[in-house]
Amino acid sequence: MPTITTNDGTMIFYKDWGTGQPIVFSHGWPLSADDWDTQMLFFLKHGFRVIAHDRRGHGRSSQVADGHDMDHYADDLAALTAHLDLKNAVHVGHSTGGGEVVHYLGRHGESRVAKAAIMSAVPPLMVQTPANPGGLPKDVFDGLQAQLAANRSQFYTDLASGPFYGFNRPGAKTSEPVVLNWWRQGMMGGAKAHYDGIVAFSQTDFTEDLKKITVPVFVMHGDDDQIVPYADSAPLSAKLLKNGTLKTYKGFPHGMPTTEAETINADLLGFIKG
Numbered sequence: 001m002p003t004i005t006t007n008d009g010t011m012i013f014y015k016d017w018g019t020g021q022p023i024v025f026s027h028g029w030p031l032s033a034d035d036w037d038t039q040m041l042f043f044l045k046h047g048f049r050v051i052a053h054d055r056r057g058h059g060r061s062s063q064v065a066d067g068h069d070m071d072h073y074a075d076d077l078a079a080l081t082a083h084l085d086l087k088n089a090v091h092v093g094h095s096t097g098g099g100e101v102v103h104y105l106g107r108h109g110e111s112r113v114a115k116a117a118i119m120s121a122v123p124p125l126m127v128q129t130p131a132n133p134g135g136l137p138k139d140v141f142d143g144l145q146a147q148l149a150a151n152r153s154q155f156y157t158d159l160a161s162g163p164f165y166g167f168n169r170p171g172a173k174t175s176e177p178v179v180l181n182w183w184r185q186g187m188m189g190g191a192k193a194h195y196d197g198i199v200a201f202s203q204t205d206f207t208e209d210l211k212k213i214t215v216p217v218f219v220m221h222g223d224d225d226q227i228v229p230y231a232d233s234a235p236l237s238a239k240l241l242k243n244g245t246l247k248t249y250k251g252f253p254h255g256m257p258t259t260e261a262e263t264i265n266a267d268l269l270g271f272i273k274g
Contacts (some may be wrong), residue, residue, distance in 0.1 A: 008072075010056050023049070032058050035185060043269070063190030063192070073103065106212045126233070218267075220256075
């Protein structure tokens with residue numbers, strides 16, 4: 001398996017397929033690089049080099065006890081891009097991965113990057129604070145940690161079969177294979193990484209990172225996102241970016257790269273080629 005070892009000894013698994021301009025995919029919590037299968041096959045067919053890694057503690061990467069925070073996530077991504085010596089890359093992040101991409105750009109600069117896209121992404125800040133009154137109360141995230149600690153398998157089943165893909169909406173048809181694949185990816189990872197990751201994705205403030213970014217960024221978000229509520233995320237991120245473009249998807253759920261892959265892939269291709 002292709003892996004790199006980071007400065008603190010963590011093994012990071014990655015996939016690297018094809019040639020051409022590189023597109024680097026950062027997955028959501030608590031998943032793995034496999035969540036990008038549909039996108040990677042699509043962009044490979046369109047002549048791109050596609051790369052995706054399992055975040056530390058997720059998928060096939062080391063189930064380390066520590067480092068489950070945005071600084072380490074961004075540094076691991078930087079280590080991978082340096083190892084592969086990527087240039088003119090497009091970075092695409094979903095959910096927590098969107099935060100990872102934004103923090104990577106803010107922390108490590110844009111010398112290797114041409115463009116970025118963030119989908120259903122956690123920036124600028126998810127948790128409610130005096131400065132972010134529209135955020136979700138901290139006890140929402142405390143509750144997620146409690147459910148994970150009590151019965152991770154059940155929690156992941158409920159999340160995937162309910163709000164993540166909007167399968168809990170009236171008239172929605174649940175896709176059992178999609179739910180099982182989400183559960184499979186989640187259970188491959190480490191409980192400690194996933195427990196700590198809830199704090200990382202909910203309490204990290206990406207405001208200053210967003211302000212630093214100058215490359216074009218495509219901000220993609222569904223207005224029926226039940227995981228990262230639309231009003232307090234995408235429009236605010238787009239305003240903070242120097243070169244941001246917001247696209248709102250009516251009725252699309254949090255997991256839209258999977259359930260609405262045809263639309264998302266076409267729009268992403270248009271942005272990259274534009």
